[in-house]
Amino acid sequence: MSPVNTIPFQLRFGDEDSYGHVNNVRFLQFLEDARVHLMSEPHPGGSFLELIDADHYTLVGRQEIEYRAPLNFSTHPAAVDLWVTAVGGSSFELGYAVRDRVDTAGSTTSAVAATTMVLVSRTTGRPVRLSAAQKGVLLSWQGPDVPFRRARGR
Amino acid sequence: MSPVNTIPFQLRFGDEDSYGHVNNVRFLQFLEDARVHLMSEPHPGGSFLELIDADHYTLVGRQEIEYRAPLNFSTHPAAVDLWVTAVGGSSFELGYAVRDRVDTAGSTTSAVAATTMVLVSRTTGRPVRLSAAQKGVLLSWQGPDVPFRRARGR
Amino acid sequence: MSPVNTIPFQLRFGDEDSYGHVNNVRFLQFLEDARVHLMSEPHPGGSFLELIDADHYTLVGRQEIEYRAPLNFSTHPAAVDLWVTAVGGSSFELGYAVRDRVDTAGSTTSAVAATTMVLVSRTTGRPVRLSAAQKGVLLSWQGPDVPFRRARGR
Amino acid sequence: MSPVNTIPFQLRFGDEDSYGHVNNVRFLQFLEDARVHLMSEPHPGGSFLELIDADHYTLVGRQEIEYRAPLNFSTHPAAVDLWVTAVGGSSFELGYAVRDRVDTAGSTTSAVAATTMVLVSRTTGRPVRLSAAQKGVLLSWQGPDVPFRRARGR
Numbered sequence A, B, C, D: 001m002s003p004v005n006t007i008p009f010q011l012r013f014g015d016e017d018s019y020g021h022v023n024n025v026r027f028l029q030f031l032e033d034a035r036v037h038l039m040s041e042p043h044p045g046g047s048f049l050e051l052i053d054a055d056h057y058t059l060v061g062r063q064e065i066e067y068r069a070p071l072n073f074s075t076h077p078a079a080v081d082l083w084v085t086a087v088g089g090s091s092f093e094l095g096y097a098v099r100d101r102v103d104t105a106g107s108t109t110s111a112v113a114a115t116t117m118v119l120v121s122r123t124t125g126r127p128v129r130l131s132a133a134q135k136g137v138l139l140s141w142q143g144p145d146v147p148f149r150r151a152r153g154r
Helices: A024-040 A132-140 B024-040 B132-140 C024-040 C132-140 D024-040 D132-140
Strands: A005-009 A056-067 A078-087 A091-099 A109-121 B005-009 B056-067 B078-087 B091-099 B109-121 C005-009 C056-067 C078-087 C091-099 C109-121 D005-009 D056-067 D078-087 D091-099 D109-121
Touching (some): A024 A056, A024 A091, A024 A109, A024 B024, A024 B056, A056 B024, B024 B056, B024 B078, B024 B091, B024 B109, C024 C078, C024 C091, C024 C109, C024 D056, C056 D024, C078 C132, D005 D024, D024 D078, D078 D132
Antiparallel strands (some): A056 B056, A078 A091, A091 A109, B056 B109, B078 B091, B091 B109, C005 C078, C056 C109, C078 C091
């Protein structure tokens, strides 16, 4: 079974800016929604969100995105491929590919991206350890490194 | 004269999400607008935008952002510090710090970020060389590397 | 056949504001996207958008919305019911109901709305007459008045 | 002293859509932010927001907007004129004009609008009576009816 999840998402007319392409900022919103959908998916033992203590939540520590091709508005859904690239003590790394259609065949990759998510306590504001059950779900999604081409910014 | 430009920006109520903080995606919009303001600023010989050929435009090739502290909506302006970290043949790197108020004294840095901008021809869609005049403006804004703390995502 | 079209739409996490409900402004974006989907739907003789001359486009002349109940983010789609309430010489009126789920049974109406659309020439910027073919498509969608409850604002 | 308050606001590059004008939906966001700024303004006895009980909040019951002229992105601020058109038992009506620059002289009105705001209890979800102090602030902002030109939608 592939660890990569493909989340279809509906583009909005307003995602395009005056250049006539989906705005660079909106891609990050697509990542966010793909994440929320993945974390809400039923899993034996509960979705990832259901495994998170009421006092805890995940926040975004870092994001990186590389744009590959313009994406245009369409009434047909685009897609985000989403997987886990690393699991640490209180954080994990997600990898993404944004594609212009759900079917892999004939689709164009518009962007690849990585996000560092941190599990945090609402009470203390400090990172907390991922539980064994949480790590189990994350590891079921573990896939390859993100195929970034460009060097890191300074 | 400091190469770092401080661009005040007005927060919007809708920048906050249901967590009660400015949403992680919106920070990228603040970078975009800071960029547009900087590139529109009068310069001897014309603003950076005025130095760009009608057939050319700049696009975002890559972005990286590290979140440091939550930012909250306020009717008082926040600020983006913005400078150049590197100038290449047809691309350049921008560094940013997003701060919760315009005055440096007592302000909190909410995020640091880097963007790779590429000069592209509308006709061919291919990168084109930066002119000497364009490089001159960019070099007048050259400052330090972005003080990222986290390792690069995979 | 009912003249009312139900357009499912995917909510986004960022549609909610810090009050923990979908922000009042976003409802108008849902109307816009429902409109774009309806106008793109295949019709004998072509979609409404295909019936529009390259020099013409539709713009929003007026909007009115009445909020009925809070709408919350969900990974399940919400819906916009959309129909035509009047067809004039160069303009037409759309009616909408925004509901929290696609199935009518058990759904809650979050808002009702009306939009005046005007067909305009790009060249002159002036309204232009709707063609017989365009009116034919619009009349196939004609339904009841919007059930507004509140008096008109001053 | 004029009851009309002029709130400058900073446009964002992303406010424009692929038609190359500020998107019709964004105008409603400008109204929201103008409202928040007005309600936060210092007043003898406290700002309007400070006069609201912790259990109460204002929600938007209804909105109406008429578009007059395209608005384009600029690095110079646009403006919202904002005043009160009516005060009821537990609700009040706001009138707005969105203009392309802060100075009245030479500015173009892009839209006029009206919003019905309702004071509501968080506990019961029901409307609550405006206090005498709240009405006093609102009446200090009372101005003319909104100069709508178009008939009400059906």
